Amino acid sequence: MNKQFFDWKDQILDNGLRVVSIKKDTELCSIHLGIDVGAVNEEENEKGLCHFIEHMLFKGTKTRTNIDIDQDLEDRAGSYNAYTTYTSTVFSITALLQELEKSLEILSDMVINSTFPSKEIEKERGVILAEFRSGYDDVEHYSYSRVNSVGFEKSPLRYDILGKESIIKNVTREKIVSFYEQYYIPNNTVISIVSSLAHEEVIEMVKKYFSLWKRKVLKKKKILTEKNRSIEVISYKKEIEQNTIVYLYTFYDLTRDEELALEILNHKLGKSANSILFRALREDKGISYDVYSEIDVTDYIKTLYIYCSASEDDILEAKETIDNCIKNIVNKHIVIDERNISLMKKAMKTGIASILEDSEGLCNYVLHQMLMNRRIDGFSEDLEALNNIKAEDVYKVAGKVLNGATIHMLLNKR
The missing domain is CATH 3.30.830.10 (Metalloenzyme, LuxS/M16 peptidase-like)
Structure with a gap:
Protein backbone atom coordinates (compact mmCIF):
# COMPACT_ATOMS: atom_id res chain seq x y z
CA MET A 1 0.00 0.00 0.00
CA SER A 211 -3.47 20.10 26.52
CA LEU A 212 -4.59 20.93 30.09
CA TRP A 213 -4.94 17.24 30.90
CA LYS A 214 -2.25 16.66 33.52
CA ARG A 215 0.51 14.17 32.92
CA LYS A 216 1.20 11.77 35.81
CA VAL A 217 3.71 9.12 36.66
CA LEU A 218 2.47 5.89 35.09
CA LYS A 219 3.13 2.75 37.09
CA LYS A 220 2.02 -0.44 35.42
CA LYS A 221 2.42 -3.84 36.96
CA LYS A 222 3.85 -6.71 34.94
CA ILE A 223 1.16 -8.61 33.06
CA LEU A 224 1.23 -12.35 33.58
CA THR A 225 1.01 -14.62 30.54
CA GLU A 226 0.33 -18.29 31.02
CA LYS A 227 0.08 -21.28 28.71
CA ASN A 228 -3.34 -22.87 28.89
CA ARG A 229 -3.74 -26.08 30.86
CA SER A 230 -4.17 -29.34 28.95
CA ILE A 231 -7.43 -30.47 30.49
CA GLU A 232 -10.95 -31.59 29.52
CA VAL A 233 -13.90 -30.41 31.60
CA ILE A 234 -17.64 -30.92 31.32
CA SER A 235 -20.18 -28.44 32.72
CA TYR A 236 -23.95 -28.77 32.84
CA LYS A 237 -26.64 -26.16 32.35
CA LYS A 238 -30.40 -26.60 32.52
CA GLU A 239 -32.75 -26.12 29.60
CA ILE A 240 -30.31 -25.43 26.77
CA GLU A 241 -31.15 -26.48 23.23
CA GLN A 242 -27.57 -26.56 21.93
CA ASN A 243 -24.62 -28.21 23.64
CA THR A 244 -21.22 -26.68 22.98
CA ILE A 245 -17.54 -27.55 22.73
CA VAL A 246 -14.74 -24.98 22.98
CA TYR A 247 -11.05 -25.72 22.42
CA LEU A 248 -8.49 -23.22 23.74
CA TYR A 249 -4.83 -22.96 22.70
CA THR A 250 -2.21 -20.29 23.48
CA PHE A 251 0.88 -19.30 21.48
CA TYR A 252 3.06 -16.81 23.34
CA ASP A 253 6.36 -18.03 21.88
CA LEU A 254 5.71 -17.55 18.14
CA THR A 255 7.54 -15.12 15.86
CA ARG A 256 5.47 -12.75 13.73
CA ASP A 257 6.13 -14.91 10.66
CA GLU A 258 4.87 -17.94 12.59
CA GLU A 259 1.76 -15.97 13.61
CA LEU A 260 1.10 -15.24 9.94
CA ALA A 261 1.41 -18.95 9.19
CA LEU A 262 -1.07 -19.56 12.04
CA GLU A 263 -3.48 -17.06 10.48
CA ILE A 264 -3.31 -19.04 7.24
CA LEU A 265 -3.99 -22.21 9.22
CA ASN A 266 -6.91 -20.57 11.04
CA HIS A 267 -8.44 -19.48 7.74
CA LYS A 268 -8.23 -23.05 6.43
CA LEU A 269 -9.26 -24.62 9.77
CA GLY A 270 -12.41 -22.74 10.66
CA LYS A 271 -12.62 -19.14 9.51
CA SER A 272 -13.74 -19.47 5.91
CA ALA A 273 -17.10 -20.78 4.73
CA ASN A 274 -15.25 -23.64 3.07
CA SER A 275 -13.07 -24.48 6.05
CA ILE A 276 -12.01 -27.94 7.21
CA LEU A 277 -14.27 -27.85 10.28
CA PHE A 278 -17.25 -26.43 8.37
CA ARG A 279 -17.06 -29.14 5.74
CA ALA A 280 -16.51 -31.97 8.22
CA LEU A 281 -19.19 -31.02 10.73
CA ARG A 282 -21.81 -29.25 8.66
CA GLU A 283 -21.47 -30.31 5.04
CA ASP A 284 -20.35 -33.94 5.46
CA LYS A 285 -22.05 -34.99 8.71
CA GLY A 286 -24.78 -32.38 9.10
CA ILE A 287 -24.41 -32.30 12.88
CA SER A 288 -23.50 -28.66 13.53
CA TYR A 289 -24.73 -25.33 12.23
CA ASP A 290 -22.39 -23.11 14.24
CA VAL A 291 -18.71 -24.05 13.97
CA TYR A 292 -15.68 -21.82 13.58
CA SER A 293 -12.16 -21.03 14.76
CA GLU A 294 -10.67 -17.66 15.67
CA ILE A 295 -7.33 -16.27 16.79
CA ASP A 296 -6.25 -13.15 18.65
CA VAL A 297 -2.63 -12.05 18.16
CA THR A 298 -2.90 -9.09 20.54
CA ASP A 299 -0.03 -8.78 22.99
CA TYR A 300 -0.71 -10.70 26.23
CA ILE A 301 -3.65 -12.54 24.63
CA LYS A 302 -2.33 -14.89 21.90
CA THR A 303 -5.23 -17.34 21.83
CA LEU A 304 -6.78 -19.68 19.29
CA TYR A 305 -10.29 -21.01 19.90
CA ILE A 306 -12.41 -23.63 18.17
CA TYR A 307 -16.14 -23.37 18.86
CA CYS A 308 -18.89 -25.81 17.94
CA SER A 309 -22.50 -26.28 18.96
CA ALA A 310 -24.52 -29.44 18.38
CA SER A 311 -27.50 -31.34 19.71
CA GLU A 312 -27.24 -33.57 22.75
CA ASP A 313 -27.28 -36.65 20.50
CA ASP A 314 -24.48 -35.35 18.26
CA ILE A 315 -22.12 -33.53 20.62
CA LEU A 316 -19.76 -36.48 21.25
CA GLU A 317 -19.53 -37.22 17.53
CA ALA A 318 -18.78 -33.54 16.95
CA LYS A 319 -15.90 -33.67 19.42
CA GLU A 320 -14.50 -36.81 17.80
CA THR A 321 -14.72 -35.14 14.39
CA ILE A 322 -12.85 -32.04 15.61
CA ASP A 323 -10.17 -34.23 17.19
CA ASN A 324 -9.73 -36.09 13.91
CA CYS A 325 -9.49 -32.86 11.91
CA ILE A 326 -6.76 -31.56 14.22
CA LYS A 327 -4.88 -34.87 14.10
CA ASN A 328 -5.06 -34.97 10.29
CA ILE A 329 -3.69 -31.44 10.00
CA VAL A 330 -0.78 -32.09 12.36
CA ASN A 331 0.02 -35.36 10.57
CA LYS A 332 -0.21 -33.62 7.16
CA HIS A 333 -3.06 -35.84 5.99
CA ILE A 334 -5.02 -32.70 5.08
CA VAL A 335 -3.45 -30.77 2.23
CA ILE A 336 -2.47 -27.18 2.88
CA ASP A 337 -0.80 -25.93 -0.28
CA GLU A 338 0.23 -22.77 -2.09
CA ARG A 339 -3.37 -22.22 -3.15
CA ASN A 340 -4.40 -21.86 0.50
CA ILE A 341 -1.58 -19.41 1.13
CA SER A 342 -2.51 -17.43 -1.96
CA LEU A 343 -6.15 -17.36 -0.85
CA MET A 344 -5.19 -16.11 2.62
CA LYS A 345 -3.06 -13.40 1.07
CA LYS A 346 -6.02 -12.33 -1.05
CA ALA A 347 -8.29 -12.36 2.02
CA MET A 348 -5.82 -10.16 3.92
CA LYS A 349 -5.61 -7.71 1.02
CA THR A 350 -9.40 -7.59 0.85
CA GLY A 351 -9.56 -6.92 4.59
CA ILE A 352 -6.96 -4.15 4.35
CA ALA A 353 -8.77 -2.52 1.41
CA SER A 354 -12.02 -2.62 3.40
CA ILE A 355 -10.32 -0.92 6.35
CA LEU A 356 -8.77 1.78 4.19
CA GLU A 357 -12.10 2.62 2.58
CA ASP A 358 -14.04 2.83 5.86
CA SER A 359 -13.28 5.89 8.02
CA GLU A 360 -14.42 4.30 11.27
CA GLY A 361 -12.65 1.00 10.63
CA LEU A 362 -9.44 2.76 9.63
CA CYS A 363 -9.55 4.95 12.74
CA ASN A 364 -10.01 1.93 14.99
CA TYR A 365 -7.23 -0.02 13.25
CA VAL A 366 -4.73 2.82 13.62
CA LEU A 367 -5.65 3.29 17.28
CA HIS A 368 -4.91 -0.31 18.16
CA GLN A 369 -1.69 -0.37 16.15
CA MET A 370 -0.51 2.59 18.24
CA LEU A 371 -1.69 1.10 21.53
CA MET A 372 0.35 -2.02 20.76
CA ASN A 373 3.38 0.08 19.70
CA ARG A 374 3.24 -1.33 16.19
CA ARG A 375 3.79 0.42 12.89
CA ILE A 376 0.66 2.03 11.51
CA ASP A 377 1.33 0.48 8.12
CA GLY A 378 2.46 -2.83 9.60
CA PHE A 379 0.11 -4.68 7.25
CA SER A 380 2.50 -3.92 4.36
CA GLU A 381 5.26 -5.85 6.16
CA ASP A 382 2.84 -8.71 6.81
CA LEU A 383 1.87 -8.91 3.14
CA GLU A 384 5.53 -8.99 2.17
CA ALA A 385 6.26 -11.70 4.76
CA LEU A 386 3.38 -13.79 3.41
CA ASN A 387 5.30 -14.15 0.16
CA ASN A 388 7.92 -16.20 1.99
CA ILE A 389 5.55 -18.52 3.87
CA LYS A 390 5.34 -22.06 2.52
CA ALA A 391 3.02 -24.95 3.25
CA GLU A 392 5.68 -26.54 5.46
CA ASP A 393 5.64 -23.42 7.68
CA VAL A 394 1.90 -23.88 8.22
CA TYR A 395 2.33 -27.54 9.18
CA LYS A 396 5.15 -26.62 11.57
CA VAL A 397 3.07 -24.02 13.38
CA ALA A 398 0.16 -26.48 13.53
CA GLY A 399 2.46 -28.91 15.32
CA LYS A 400 3.54 -26.19 17.73
CA VAL A 401 0.10 -24.83 18.59
CA LEU A 402 -2.49 -27.57 18.09
CA ASN A 403 -1.58 -29.68 21.10
CA GLY A 404 -2.38 -29.59 24.80
CA ALA A 405 -5.80 -27.99 24.35
CA THR A 406 -8.12 -26.90 27.09
CA ILE A 407 -11.42 -28.49 26.11
CA HIS A 408 -14.72 -27.50 27.68
CA MET A 409 -18.04 -29.15 26.91
CA LEU A 410 -21.33 -27.63 28.01
CA LEU A 411 -24.11 -30.18 28.18
CA ASN A 412 -27.81 -29.98 28.92
CA LYS A 413 -28.63 -30.89 32.52
CA ARG A 414 -31.72 -33.02 32.72
Whole structure:
Protein backbone atom coordinates (compact mmCIF):
# COMPACT_ATOMS: atom_id res chain seq x y z
CA MET A 1 0.00 0.00 0.00
CA ASN A 2 1.44 3.36 -0.97
CA LYS A 3 1.41 6.25 1.44
CA GLN A 4 -0.76 8.21 -1.01
CA PHE A 5 -3.60 5.90 0.08
CA PHE A 6 -2.73 6.16 3.76
CA ASP A 7 -1.56 9.64 4.69
CA TRP A 8 -0.90 10.11 8.40
CA LYS A 9 1.02 12.12 10.93
CA ASP A 10 1.50 11.29 14.59
CA GLN A 11 2.71 13.56 17.37
CA ILE A 12 3.16 13.23 21.11
CA LEU A 13 1.95 16.32 22.97
CA ASP A 14 3.78 17.83 25.93
CA ASN A 15 1.54 15.96 28.37
CA GLY A 16 2.35 12.61 26.73
CA LEU A 17 -0.90 12.25 24.76
CA ARG A 18 -0.25 10.60 21.40
CA VAL A 19 -2.28 11.99 18.50
CA VAL A 20 -2.51 10.34 15.09
CA SER A 21 -4.14 12.25 12.24
CA ILE A 22 -5.13 10.26 9.15
CA LYS A 23 -6.06 12.33 6.12
CA LYS A 24 -8.71 10.82 3.88
CA ASP A 25 -11.02 12.19 1.21
CA THR A 26 -14.25 11.93 3.18
CA GLU A 27 -17.19 14.01 4.36
CA LEU A 28 -17.01 12.26 7.71
CA CYS A 29 -14.76 12.47 10.73
CA SER A 30 -14.03 9.58 13.02
CA ILE A 31 -12.40 9.85 16.44
CA HIS A 32 -11.18 6.94 18.52
CA LEU A 33 -9.71 7.62 21.95
CA GLY A 34 -8.06 4.64 23.59
CA ILE A 35 -6.61 4.31 27.07
CA ASP A 36 -3.95 1.62 27.32
CA VAL A 37 -5.63 -0.19 30.20
CA GLY A 38 -7.92 -3.19 30.16
CA ALA A 39 -8.85 -6.29 32.08
CA VAL A 40 -5.29 -7.69 32.00
CA ASN A 41 -4.11 -4.69 34.06
CA GLU A 42 -6.54 -5.31 36.91
CA GLU A 43 -5.43 -6.85 40.18
CA GLU A 44 -7.43 -9.64 41.82
CA ASN A 45 -9.49 -7.13 43.83
CA GLU A 46 -10.01 -4.86 40.80
CA LYS A 47 -11.67 -7.25 38.34
CA GLY A 48 -14.24 -5.32 36.31
CA LEU A 49 -13.10 -1.77 37.13
CA CYS A 50 -12.12 -0.89 33.54
CA HIS A 51 -15.55 -1.86 32.27
CA PHE A 52 -17.23 -0.05 35.18
CA ILE A 53 -15.25 3.13 34.43
CA GLU A 54 -16.15 2.87 30.74
CA HIS A 55 -19.80 3.12 31.80
CA MET A 56 -19.18 5.90 34.30
CA LEU A 57 -17.49 8.30 31.87
CA PHE A 58 -20.94 8.83 30.34
CA LYS A 59 -22.52 9.66 33.71
CA GLY A 60 -21.54 13.23 34.48
CA THR A 61 -18.74 15.78 34.45
CA LYS A 62 -18.12 19.07 36.23
CA THR A 63 -20.35 20.87 33.72
CA ARG A 64 -22.57 18.12 32.24
CA THR A 65 -25.08 15.69 33.69
CA ASN A 66 -25.48 12.24 32.19
CA ILE A 67 -28.52 13.57 30.32
CA ASP A 68 -26.42 16.42 28.89
CA ILE A 69 -23.74 14.01 27.71
CA ASP A 70 -26.24 11.72 26.01
CA GLN A 71 -27.97 14.67 24.34
CA ASP A 72 -24.72 16.29 23.18
CA LEU A 73 -23.57 13.00 21.69
CA GLU A 74 -26.96 12.45 20.07
CA ASP A 75 -26.85 15.97 18.60
CA ARG A 76 -23.82 15.03 16.53
CA ALA A 77 -26.26 12.92 14.46
CA GLY A 78 -23.65 10.26 13.91
CA SER A 79 -22.65 7.19 15.90
CA TYR A 80 -20.87 6.92 19.21
CA ASN A 81 -19.67 3.93 21.13
CA ALA A 82 -17.42 2.67 23.89
CA TYR A 83 -15.97 -0.73 24.68
CA THR A 84 -13.52 -2.43 27.00
CA THR A 85 -11.15 -5.20 25.94
CA TYR A 86 -8.55 -7.19 27.81
CA THR A 87 -5.94 -4.57 26.86
CA SER A 88 -7.71 -1.23 26.29
CA THR A 89 -10.69 1.04 26.94
CA VAL A 90 -11.99 2.87 23.86
CA PHE A 91 -14.42 5.72 23.16
CA SER A 92 -15.42 6.68 19.62
CA ILE A 93 -17.50 9.16 17.65
CA THR A 94 -18.14 9.17 13.89
CA ALA A 95 -20.07 12.07 12.41
CA LEU A 96 -20.02 14.71 9.69
CA LEU A 97 -16.74 16.61 9.39
CA GLN A 98 -18.30 19.78 10.78
CA GLU A 99 -18.87 17.94 14.09
CA LEU A 100 -15.18 17.17 14.67
CA GLU A 101 -14.36 20.00 17.06
CA LYS A 102 -17.52 19.63 19.14
CA SER A 103 -16.96 15.87 19.31
CA LEU A 104 -13.42 16.40 20.60
CA GLU A 105 -14.70 18.81 23.23
CA ILE A 106 -17.27 16.28 24.47
CA LEU A 107 -14.75 13.44 24.62
CA SER A 108 -12.22 15.59 26.44
CA ASP A 109 -14.84 16.58 29.03
CA MET A 110 -15.89 12.96 29.58
CA VAL A 111 -12.37 11.60 29.94
CA ILE A 112 -10.80 14.46 31.89
CA ASN A 113 -13.64 15.88 33.99
CA SER A 114 -15.84 12.94 34.99
CA THR A 115 -17.15 13.25 38.56
CA PHE A 116 -18.41 9.69 39.23
CA PRO A 117 -21.67 10.69 40.98
CA SER A 118 -22.53 8.21 43.74
CA LYS A 119 -26.14 7.92 42.58
CA GLU A 120 -25.03 7.05 39.03
CA ILE A 121 -22.53 4.50 40.34
CA GLU A 122 -25.37 2.63 42.03
CA LYS A 123 -27.43 2.71 38.84
CA GLU A 124 -24.55 1.38 36.74
CA ARG A 125 -23.79 -1.27 39.33
CA GLY A 126 -27.27 -2.65 38.64
CA VAL A 127 -26.80 -2.37 34.87
CA ILE A 128 -23.51 -4.29 34.96
CA LEU A 129 -24.95 -6.98 37.24
CA ALA A 130 -27.71 -7.37 34.63
CA GLU A 131 -24.94 -7.85 32.03
CA PHE A 132 -23.62 -10.73 34.12
CA ARG A 133 -27.04 -12.34 34.06
CA SER A 134 -27.28 -11.88 30.29
CA GLY A 135 -23.90 -13.57 29.93
CA TYR A 136 -25.13 -16.56 31.91
CA ASP A 137 -28.10 -16.88 29.54
CA ASP A 138 -25.92 -16.57 26.40
CA VAL A 139 -24.67 -20.13 25.86
CA GLU A 140 -21.80 -19.11 23.56
CA HIS A 141 -20.56 -16.38 25.91
CA TYR A 142 -20.91 -18.70 28.89
CA SER A 143 -18.94 -21.43 27.11
CA TYR A 144 -16.04 -19.09 26.37
CA SER A 145 -16.01 -17.84 29.95
CA ARG A 146 -15.91 -21.40 31.27
CA VAL A 147 -13.09 -22.58 29.01
CA ASN A 148 -10.99 -19.58 30.08
CA SER A 149 -11.73 -20.11 33.76
CA VAL A 150 -10.61 -23.76 33.63
CA GLY A 151 -7.81 -23.21 31.11
CA PHE A 152 -5.84 -20.73 33.21
CA GLU A 153 -4.82 -20.80 36.86
CA LYS A 154 -3.27 -17.32 37.27
CA SER A 155 -3.64 -15.48 33.96
CA PRO A 156 -6.04 -12.49 33.92
CA LEU A 157 -7.66 -14.18 30.91
CA ARG A 158 -9.37 -16.56 33.32
CA TYR A 159 -11.75 -13.72 34.20
CA ASP A 160 -14.41 -12.20 31.97
CA ILE A 161 -13.89 -8.57 30.95
CA LEU A 162 -16.98 -7.79 33.05
CA GLY A 163 -14.89 -8.85 36.04
CA LYS A 164 -16.03 -10.68 39.16
CA GLU A 165 -19.63 -10.29 40.21
CA SER A 166 -18.70 -10.14 43.90
CA ILE A 167 -16.39 -7.17 43.26
CA ILE A 168 -18.94 -5.27 41.18
CA LYS A 169 -21.52 -5.74 43.95
CA ASN A 170 -19.26 -4.25 46.61
CA VAL A 171 -16.73 -1.92 44.97
CA THR A 172 -16.71 1.59 46.43
CA ARG A 173 -16.65 4.92 44.66
CA GLU A 174 -13.22 5.59 46.19
CA LYS A 175 -11.83 2.40 44.65
CA ILE A 176 -13.21 3.26 41.22
CA VAL A 177 -11.88 6.83 41.30
CA SER A 178 -8.47 5.68 42.53
CA PHE A 179 -8.14 3.26 39.59
CA TYR A 180 -9.30 5.96 37.16
CA GLU A 181 -6.76 8.47 38.47
CA GLN A 182 -3.98 5.91 38.17
CA TYR A 183 -4.49 4.86 34.55
CA TYR A 184 -6.75 7.36 32.77
CA ILE A 185 -4.00 9.88 32.08
CA PRO A 186 -2.73 11.50 28.86
CA ASN A 187 0.59 9.65 28.80
CA ASN A 188 -1.38 6.38 28.72
CA THR A 189 -3.73 7.46 25.91
CA VAL A 190 -3.85 7.55 22.11
CA ILE A 191 -6.27 9.54 19.96
CA SER A 192 -6.67 8.62 16.29
CA ILE A 193 -8.65 10.89 13.97
CA VAL A 194 -9.69 10.32 10.36
CA SER A 195 -10.76 13.43 8.45
CA SER A 196 -10.08 15.43 5.29
CA LEU A 197 -8.45 18.25 7.27
CA ALA A 198 -4.76 19.05 7.27
CA HIS A 199 -2.79 17.19 9.92
CA GLU A 200 -1.65 20.41 11.59
CA GLU A 201 -5.24 21.65 11.92
CA VAL A 202 -6.36 18.37 13.52
CA ILE A 203 -3.46 18.29 15.98
CA GLU A 204 -4.04 21.90 17.00
CA MET A 205 -7.70 21.11 17.60
CA VAL A 206 -6.73 18.24 19.90
CA LYS A 207 -4.30 20.50 21.76
CA LYS A 208 -7.10 23.01 22.33
CA TYR A 209 -9.16 20.52 24.32
CA PHE A 210 -6.61 18.08 25.75
CA SER A 211 -3.47 20.10 26.52
CA LEU A 212 -4.59 20.93 30.09
CA TRP A 213 -4.94 17.24 30.90
CA LYS A 214 -2.25 16.66 33.52
CA ARG A 215 0.51 14.17 32.92
CA LYS A 216 1.20 11.77 35.81
CA VAL A 217 3.71 9.12 36.66
CA LEU A 218 2.47 5.89 35.09
CA LYS A 219 3.13 2.75 37.09
CA LYS A 220 2.02 -0.44 35.42
CA LYS A 221 2.42 -3.84 36.96
CA LYS A 222 3.85 -6.71 34.94
CA ILE A 223 1.16 -8.61 33.06
CA LEU A 224 1.23 -12.35 33.58
CA THR A 225 1.01 -14.62 30.54
CA GLU A 226 0.33 -18.29 31.02
CA LYS A 227 0.08 -21.28 28.71
CA ASN A 228 -3.34 -22.87 28.89
CA ARG A 229 -3.74 -26.08 30.86
CA SER A 230 -4.17 -29.34 28.95
CA ILE A 231 -7.43 -30.47 30.49
CA GLU A 232 -10.95 -31.59 29.52
CA VAL A 233 -13.90 -30.41 31.60
CA ILE A 234 -17.64 -30.92 31.32
CA SER A 235 -20.18 -28.44 32.72
CA TYR A 236 -23.95 -28.77 32.84
CA LYS A 237 -26.64 -26.16 32.35
CA LYS A 238 -30.40 -26.60 32.52
CA GLU A 239 -32.75 -26.12 29.60
CA ILE A 240 -30.31 -25.43 26.77
CA GLU A 241 -31.15 -26.48 23.23
CA GLN A 242 -27.57 -26.56 21.93
CA ASN A 243 -24.62 -28.21 23.64
CA THR A 244 -21.22 -26.68 22.98
CA ILE A 245 -17.54 -27.55 22.73
CA VAL A 246 -14.74 -24.98 22.98
CA TYR A 247 -11.05 -25.72 22.42
CA LEU A 248 -8.49 -23.22 23.74
CA TYR A 249 -4.83 -22.96 22.70
CA THR A 250 -2.21 -20.29 23.48
CA PHE A 251 0.88 -19.30 21.48
CA TYR A 252 3.06 -16.81 23.34
CA ASP A 253 6.36 -18.03 21.88
CA LEU A 254 5.71 -17.55 18.14
CA THR A 255 7.54 -15.12 15.86
CA ARG A 256 5.47 -12.75 13.73
CA ASP A 257 6.13 -14.91 10.66
CA GLU A 258 4.87 -17.94 12.59
CA GLU A 259 1.76 -15.97 13.61
CA LEU A 260 1.10 -15.24 9.94
CA ALA A 261 1.41 -18.95 9.19
CA LEU A 262 -1.07 -19.56 12.04
CA GLU A 263 -3.48 -17.06 10.48
CA ILE A 264 -3.31 -19.04 7.24
CA LEU A 265 -3.99 -22.21 9.22
CA ASN A 266 -6.91 -20.57 11.04
CA HIS A 267 -8.44 -19.48 7.74
CA LYS A 268 -8.23 -23.05 6.43
CA LEU A 269 -9.26 -24.62 9.77
CA GLY A 270 -12.41 -22.74 10.66
CA LYS A 271 -12.62 -19.14 9.51
CA SER A 272 -13.74 -19.47 5.91
CA ALA A 273 -17.10 -20.78 4.73
CA ASN A 274 -15.25 -23.64 3.07
CA SER A 275 -13.07 -24.48 6.05
CA ILE A 276 -12.01 -27.94 7.21
CA LEU A 277 -14.27 -27.85 10.28
CA PHE A 278 -17.25 -26.43 8.37
CA ARG A 279 -17.06 -29.14 5.74
CA ALA A 280 -16.51 -31.97 8.22
CA LEU A 281 -19.19 -31.02 10.73
CA ARG A 282 -21.81 -29.25 8.66
CA GLU A 283 -21.47 -30.31 5.04
CA ASP A 284 -20.35 -33.94 5.46
CA LYS A 285 -22.05 -34.99 8.71
CA GLY A 286 -24.78 -32.38 9.10
CA ILE A 287 -24.41 -32.30 12.88
CA SER A 288 -23.50 -28.66 13.53
CA TYR A 289 -24.73 -25.33 12.23
CA ASP A 290 -22.39 -23.11 14.24
CA VAL A 291 -18.71 -24.05 13.97
CA TYR A 292 -15.68 -21.82 13.58
CA SER A 293 -12.16 -21.03 14.76
CA GLU A 294 -10.67 -17.66 15.67
CA ILE A 295 -7.33 -16.27 16.79
CA ASP A 296 -6.25 -13.15 18.65
CA VAL A 297 -2.63 -12.05 18.16
CA THR A 298 -2.90 -9.09 20.54
CA ASP A 299 -0.03 -8.78 22.99
CA TYR A 300 -0.71 -10.70 26.23
CA ILE A 301 -3.65 -12.54 24.63
CA LYS A 302 -2.33 -14.89 21.90
CA THR A 303 -5.23 -17.34 21.83
CA LEU A 304 -6.78 -19.68 19.29
CA TYR A 305 -10.29 -21.01 19.90
CA ILE A 306 -12.41 -23.63 18.17
CA TYR A 307 -16.14 -23.37 18.86
CA CYS A 308 -18.89 -25.81 17.94
CA SER A 309 -22.50 -26.28 18.96
CA ALA A 310 -24.52 -29.44 18.38
CA SER A 311 -27.50 -31.34 19.71
CA GLU A 312 -27.24 -33.57 22.75
CA ASP A 313 -27.28 -36.65 20.50
CA ASP A 314 -24.48 -35.35 18.26
CA ILE A 315 -22.12 -33.53 20.62
CA LEU A 316 -19.76 -36.48 21.25
CA GLU A 317 -19.53 -37.22 17.53
CA ALA A 318 -18.78 -33.54 16.95
CA LYS A 319 -15.90 -33.67 19.42
CA GLU A 320 -14.50 -36.81 17.80
CA THR A 321 -14.72 -35.14 14.39
CA ILE A 322 -12.85 -32.04 15.61
CA ASP A 323 -10.17 -34.23 17.19
CA ASN A 324 -9.73 -36.09 13.91
CA CYS A 325 -9.49 -32.86 11.91
CA ILE A 326 -6.76 -31.56 14.22
CA LYS A 327 -4.88 -34.87 14.10
CA ASN A 328 -5.06 -34.97 10.29
CA ILE A 329 -3.69 -31.44 10.00
CA VAL A 330 -0.78 -32.09 12.36
CA ASN A 331 0.02 -35.36 10.57
CA LYS A 332 -0.21 -33.62 7.16
CA HIS A 333 -3.06 -35.84 5.99
CA ILE A 334 -5.02 -32.70 5.08
CA VAL A 335 -3.45 -30.77 2.23
CA ILE A 336 -2.47 -27.18 2.88
CA ASP A 337 -0.80 -25.93 -0.28
CA GLU A 338 0.23 -22.77 -2.09
CA ARG A 339 -3.37 -22.22 -3.15
CA ASN A 340 -4.40 -21.86 0.50
CA ILE A 341 -1.58 -19.41 1.13
CA SER A 342 -2.51 -17.43 -1.96
CA LEU A 343 -6.15 -17.36 -0.85
CA MET A 344 -5.19 -16.11 2.62
CA LYS A 345 -3.06 -13.40 1.07
CA LYS A 346 -6.02 -12.33 -1.05
CA ALA A 347 -8.29 -12.36 2.02
CA MET A 348 -5.82 -10.16 3.92
CA LYS A 349 -5.61 -7.71 1.02
CA THR A 350 -9.40 -7.59 0.85
CA GLY A 351 -9.56 -6.92 4.59
CA ILE A 352 -6.96 -4.15 4.35
CA ALA A 353 -8.77 -2.52 1.41
CA SER A 354 -12.02 -2.62 3.40
CA ILE A 355 -10.32 -0.92 6.35
CA LEU A 356 -8.77 1.78 4.19
CA GLU A 357 -12.10 2.62 2.58
CA ASP A 358 -14.04 2.83 5.86
CA SER A 359 -13.28 5.89 8.02
CA GLU A 360 -14.42 4.30 11.27
CA GLY A 361 -12.65 1.00 10.63
CA LEU A 362 -9.44 2.76 9.63
CA CYS A 363 -9.55 4.95 12.74
CA ASN A 364 -10.01 1.93 14.99
CA TYR A 365 -7.23 -0.02 13.25
CA VAL A 366 -4.73 2.82 13.62
CA LEU A 367 -5.65 3.29 17.28
CA HIS A 368 -4.91 -0.31 18.16
CA GLN A 369 -1.69 -0.37 16.15
CA MET A 370 -0.51 2.59 18.24
CA LEU A 371 -1.69 1.10 21.53
CA MET A 372 0.35 -2.02 20.76
CA ASN A 373 3.38 0.08 19.70
CA ARG A 374 3.24 -1.33 16.19
CA ARG A 375 3.79 0.42 12.89
CA ILE A 376 0.66 2.03 11.51
CA ASP A 377 1.33 0.48 8.12
CA GLY A 378 2.46 -2.83 9.60
CA PHE A 379 0.11 -4.68 7.25
CA SER A 380 2.50 -3.92 4.36
CA GLU A 381 5.26 -5.85 6.16
CA ASP A 382 2.84 -8.71 6.81
CA LEU A 383 1.87 -8.91 3.14
CA GLU A 384 5.53 -8.99 2.17
CA ALA A 385 6.26 -11.70 4.76
CA LEU A 386 3.38 -13.79 3.41
CA ASN A 387 5.30 -14.15 0.16
CA ASN A 388 7.92 -16.20 1.99
CA ILE A 389 5.55 -18.52 3.87
CA LYS A 390 5.34 -22.06 2.52
CA ALA A 391 3.02 -24.95 3.25
CA GLU A 392 5.68 -26.54 5.46
CA ASP A 393 5.64 -23.42 7.68
CA VAL A 394 1.90 -23.88 8.22
CA TYR A 395 2.33 -27.54 9.18
CA LYS A 396 5.15 -26.62 11.57
CA VAL A 397 3.07 -24.02 13.38
CA ALA A 398 0.16 -26.48 13.53
CA GLY A 399 2.46 -28.91 15.32
CA LYS A 400 3.54 -26.19 17.73
CA VAL A 401 0.10 -24.83 18.59
CA LEU A 402 -2.49 -27.57 18.09
CA ASN A 403 -1.58 -29.68 21.10
CA GLY A 404 -2.38 -29.59 24.80
CA ALA A 405 -5.80 -27.99 24.35
CA THR A 406 -8.12 -26.90 27.09
CA ILE A 407 -11.42 -28.49 26.11
CA HIS A 408 -14.72 -27.50 27.68
CA MET A 409 -18.04 -29.15 26.91
CA LEU A 410 -21.33 -27.63 28.01
CA LEU A 411 -24.11 -30.18 28.18
CA ASN A 412 -27.81 -29.98 28.92
CA LYS A 413 -28.63 -30.89 32.52
CA ARG A 414 -31.72 -33.02 32.72
